[in-house]
Amino acid sequence: xxxxxxxxxxxxxxxxxxxxxxxxxxxxxxxxxxxxxxxxxxxxxxxxxxxxxxxxxxxxxxxxxxxxxxxxxxxxxxxxxxxxxxxxxxxxxxxxxxxxxxxxxxxxxxxxxxxxxxxxxxxxxxxxxxxxxxxx
Numbered sequence: 001x002x003x004x005x006x007x008x009x010x011x012x013x014x015x016x017x018x019x020x021x022x023x024x025x026x027x028x029x030x031x032x033x034x035x036x037x038x039x040x041x042x043x044x045x046x047x048x049x050x051x052x053x054x055x056x057x058x059x060x061x062x063x064x065x066x067x068x069x070x071x072x073x074x075x076x077x078x079x080x081x082x083x084x085x086x087x088x089x090x091x092x093x094x095x096x097x098x099x100x101x102x103x104x105x106x107x108x109x110x111x112x113x114x115x116x117x118x119x120x121x122x123x124x125x126x127x128x129x130x131x132x133x134x135x136x
Contacts, residue, residue, distance in 0.1 A: 004109075004110040004111050005034070005035070005036070005107070005108055005109045005110055005111070006032070006035040006036070006109060006110075006111045006112075006113060007035070007036045007037070007100070007103065007104035007107065007109040007111070007112045007113070007127075008030075008035065008036070008037050008041060008112075009041070009097075009100050009113060009114035009115070009116070009117065010040070010041045010044035010048070010100070011114065011115045011116055012027055012113045012115060012132065013027060013037070013045050013067050014045055014048045014049075014052075014053075015027040016063065016066070017049060017053065017055070017059070017063045018053070023133055026132060027132075030132055031070045031071065032071075033070065033071070033072070034072065035071050035072065036071060036072045036073075036074055036103075036104070036107050036109060037067060037068075037071045037072070037073055037074070038073070038074050038075070038076055038080075038100065038103040039073065039074075039075055039076055040096070040099055040100065040103070041067070041100065042064050042067060042068060042073065044096075045063060045064060045067060046060045046061065046063065046064045049063050049064075074103060074107050076099065076103060079106070080099065080102050080103055080106055081099070081102075083102035083105065083106065084098040084099040084101070084102035085098075087101050087102050087105075087123065091121075091123060093117070097114075097116075097117055100112070100114075101117075101123055101127065104127055105123065105124060105126060105127055110126065110127060111127070111128055111130055112127055112128070112129045112130070113130055113131075113132050114129050114131065115131050115132075115133060117129045119131040119134055
């Protein structure tokens with residue numbers, strides 16, 4: 001396990017229920033009860049299950065429950081939104097990525113696991129984006 005505090009982007013956790021067995025196993029290995037997700041990440045995972053993977057509500061909601069049981073859930077509050085505005089402008093990130101980055105920063109995370117943000121990018125000299133599926 002990593003001794004740094006970790007935050008998950010939605011796209012990593014979708015693999016827990018995907019058909020890609022290699023990424024599913026890797027995503028499962030990354031889970032730790034001290035690592036964090038936001039309510040946004042849960043919502044995006046449920047939505048991906050319903051819309052992209054075409055799963056039933058029962059399966060999608062079970063997946064949402066599962067990730068909430070394995071990781072710490074943090075809320076998105078007005079200060080999170082305001083920080084996300086700044087992050088989006090400063091780093092030219094999408095709104096949704098900025099909201100995840102802001103949540104990670106507010107909760108003192110040093111690592112953000114993401115498959116679609118720039119691997120190795122450092123935000124505010126505190127948060128490093130890592131693609132855990134990239135072969136190093």
